[in-house]
Amino acid sequence: MTRSAILDHAVKLASQVGLSGLTIGHLAEDLKLSKSGVFAHFQSKEALQIQVLETAAQRFVEEVVKPALGEPRGEPRLRAIFQRWLGWAKSQQTPGGCLFVAASVELDDRPGPVRDRLVELQSEWLALIANVVRAGIAEKEFRLDADPEQLAHDLYAVMLGYHHASRLLQDPRAQARANAAFDNLIGACRQTRRTA
Amino acid sequence: MTRSAILDHAVKLASQVGLSGLTIGHLAEDLKLSKSGVFAHFQSKEALQIQVLETAAQRFVEEVVKPALGEPRGEPRLRAIFQRWLGWAKSQQTPGGCLFVAASVELDDRPGPVRDRLVELQSEWLALIANVVRAGIAEKEFRLDADPEQLAHDLYAVMLGYHHASRLLQDPRAQARANAAFDNLIGACRQTRRTA
DNA sequence: CCTACCGATCGGTAGG
């Protein structure tokens, strides 16, 4: 049993039960290994939790970031980011929803290296979105006075709202609501081509 | 030791460690009771979890809903709801942030009576916000074509974004960002008084 | 409200 196969399953499990609900015993049983066999791959539960975050982050880059960055700068690229982000949140790879959403709420008041790494990853992601917005401003697709950090923050909020509506409330209109919120935000900072 | 004193502390504890992280033993130690002394007040951990939700919901009504409903219909009332909601999320009464946010992520894939009750409470809250929007439309403060459910959903998303920015990222601009997002949403559905 | 206890499970270790 390879370490990466263990981490693969651990990411799935953690999306359902959280990073602290994730136990070495449960992992071992699912993979038909002994507890100590699983434990030997990591030196502590904390190290396992961090490796789970790293594994999910790598997968997020492959499934969301890289393909979206292949789209043309400006609105198409921002739209691709958003759509793939929603897709990630309902991916069968993380059956419990977005692992980062679960971990954010779980760790927001638990200081330590796991939380620190999560904050780094989330900050990098927000900065990347802001850069995509900045590129759109430079391309004159977005207004010069658009606020890239505010828009990145707002898009994060829309994604959290989608997560709440689709997963907890099981609202069939969740995706339509998220799309409407996205269009509203984009519309407000789209460059209006003046006819004068 | 009264049952309500136990629940009072349980709400605080649950906001920090979640409804499943909440343990009878931890509760007993903090309150200097025996485990079975605490347990005797409830018949199961599940019943305790539901009572924690009920206690928090009652407090939410007292601190957020009732005062806001004292404001004039339309924008002032919606603004009061939003401001008090943010205040609730950083209240010292729930040191781990909004209990409902924590419970939503924790329970979104754990079927059962606790989750069912949470969904009811959250749905009622969204419906109440939508009704406040509807009253604002009737007062002609908001546009006739404003969508009350969409706006309620969007305000929920802004609150989740605030929670994430302030608690996980510890962004000092979190409140300013939430206010900007609120103003943006309200501005889009404010009745434009035509001069014609 | 208490003491005393149950079987299960936790993270982790010893030794191989």
Place this chain on the structure above:
DNA sequence: CCTACCGATCGGTAGG
């Protein structure tokens, strides 16, 4: 990778 084990803690029960 394994068996066998550690002390701690879990939800819950018996009996008072």
